[in-house]
Amino acid sequence: MRVFIEGIGLRGPGLNGWEAGRPVLAGTKTYEPASVTVPPSPLLPANERRRTVLTVKLALAVGAEAFEAAGREIAETATVFTSSGGDGETIHQILETLASADRELSPTRFHNSVHNAPAGYWSIAAGSRAPSSSLCCRDASFAAGLLEAAVQTTVEDRAVALIAYDVCYPEPLNSVRQIGAVFGAALILAPYPTDACFSRLDIELLPESGGARAASSGALDDLRRSSPAARSLPLLEAVARDEPQTLVLDYLPELELRLTLLPLLPDAARGGDSGRRPAVPA
């Protein structure tokens, strides 16, 4: 399958956005982990921002950043959300309430606990009636989401936004499910190269080869292993380095995703006629 990357959003420890994080991912700037700050989404009205939980804030932040880079119409674009779980704090609070004598739940907390809460808030914030999927494949959630987003992009011949996110869990859930970092990444995939596209991505689903799996460099590899959404890092580093590359992403035990990445040169350097189309067809 061949897709074209049109925009990226990124938020993680020491990685405050794609443009700011790019030199770190390219290896030209030292990685310095820092606590993650998720800005309130410009997409949500002020009264809705107050009710949103961290998973929603994170998904909306990286999604909005990727759309801005792509210059694509948010409301018309299908979305694939993927994460290993829901909002840890919300789930913990519900479980504590249910274990107490008074089991009355807060209705807002209940709707925030569903796996597709970010997709729901996204649809409301973006005014989008486009189709949306919310997936989980535990540690392989990023690879599963990338596969689904690329399949939709090619089969339906339309752009798809992939939004991957995972947040830490409080105790005692943290002891049974350790997610070491808040991490979100979004990719806008297009079926053909538009003016905004900067990478061509070929994706193959192959039987596990036993070959080298993708790792990130140094401290970034600790981050990669600490969060399912951060399993996207090898792909993001390859894009940041701006050179042709093949890498293998973890998926399920018997399967791997082989990614072949080719940077797209600016039109001028390729002699003008690239066959590119504008992001929003006239």
Add this chain to the structure above:
Amino acid sequence: MSRCVGTELSENMLPLALSRFSLVTCLGAGQAANLAALRNGTSGLRPTRFEEAPLRTYVGEVPGLGAVDIDGELAGFDCRNNRLAAMALAQDGFIDAVAAARERYGSARIGVFLGTSTSGLLQTENAYRRRDPQSGALPPGFDYAKTHNTYSVGDFVRTRLGLAGPAFVVSAACATTAKVFGNAARMIAAGMCDAAIVGGADTLCGTTLHGFRSLNVMSEEPCRPFDAARSGISIGEAAGFVLLEKPAAQTRDAVLLLGVGESSDAYHMSSPHPEGIGARLAMERALAAAGLQREDIDYVNLHGTATLAGDAAEDRAVSDLFGSATACSSIKGHTGHTLGAAGVVGAIFSTLSILHGVLPGSPHTRTIDPTFKSRYIVRSRQARVDRVVSNSFGFGGANCSVVLGRIT
């Protein structure tokens, strides 16, 4: 078959054959028990005895889950949700049919795209009641990954069936196991697999029972879809599985997946758009994907959960699109609202309706809301049914309609 630009599923993607399917609801295990209840108008809803401090509500509880063994290599997966999944896999020759498909295609060429909203959350609810009083730690032996995590049911079913193709679990609230038909169709069209297992499981748990009560949408009596005096949902549990593959000689009698349409409401997290705009869009997209007109549809299997707002919005969407001529009903009075399993249960009841020539009725519904315009069927009856639209709508404004039928 011609299809419009911008519809859900591209050309050559459909149809796919539902070559084998199995289910368990509170009406019983397997197709025969559910078909008999469908014909007889039997409801499986009973006053809840599910928790120590029972809520005043009716539920569709599946009996016998305590006796289901998940052991050996699969022991870590043991929880109510996976027991329900195991019970459904064991019905209707499903496991043998998958084994035969594995011979035909190879294990790596069969995908597993399941849905759940609850997963094994009940396991964690119980574990939270047994935390160490000093440290707060969860009890030893609690396996988060294989029970609570949303992927658990996918991992369990894929392992149980010996499959090695692509997999994930979709969790889009009450639309989830309708949406997986679309995921599977796209994966097959893209050549990622040749066949797929779709469906899923959802079980009763404190989070959904107390959660829906907090929203004031849970009835104290058995739910009465489309009734003037409806007062909310009755929650049920269920599991259902479908083997989807390209039509071939061995599937010539199978009902076909003709179209899938998905949409988002862009309105509210837990209330439907009052004019049913998202619901109508999902049905329109499904019809367009199937290359069908509204006149081609014999029956609409409604989401119809018996909430005041939900039924009114769906009646609006259905009557705006189909007028007042197309028969429709909700099976929630039979099974309860099986939440994350409602999509596949609706699809399987629709398939039974086509195969056995029966229009489903609506147990507990007595007086249809006089403000409604759609043609609601209260009592089941024999009728030829060739093509069905099955609706599933959920939290977050997630909507999905599936078109099932046979070539006539």
